[in-house]
Amino acid sequence: SDVDFPQEVSLHNAYPNPFNPSTNIDFTIEDGSFVSVKVYNMQGREVASIADSYFESGNHSLMWNAGEFSSGIYIVKLISGNLIDSQKIILVK
Numbered sequence: 001s002d003v004d005f006p007q008e009v010s011l012h013n014a015y016p017n018p019f020n021p022s023t024n025i026d027f028t029i030e031d032g033s034f035v036s037v038k039v040y041n042m043q044g045r046e047v048a049s050i051a052d053s054y055f056e057s058g059n060h061s062l063m064w065n066a067g068e069f070s071s072g073i074y075i076v077k078l079i080s081g082n083l084i085d086s087q088k089i090i091l092v093k
Helices: none
Strands: 009-011 022-029 033-041 046-055 058-065 072-080 083-091
Touching: 009 072, 009 083, 022 033, 022 072, 033 058, 046 058
Parallel strands: none
Antiparallel strands: 009 022, 022 058, 033 046, 033 072, 072 083
């Protein structure tokens, strides 16, 4: 019989990290779904939206070019449905 597993989404470690000026952000989703990937500064302000669209199931790779941003720690947050995953990335110029 079919068993309903909760939708899984995972954010992989960004690379390179620390980075300058760009870093790769990879994630995996089990089922196709709408995914939002945003970057926040340490004050909690959204500074970039990397993705905001439907993705098929599988592995995906995004890139964030932070060339116009200042050095520091940023938070990458992935939201898919009610699932949230986040990680810190460090921009060093």
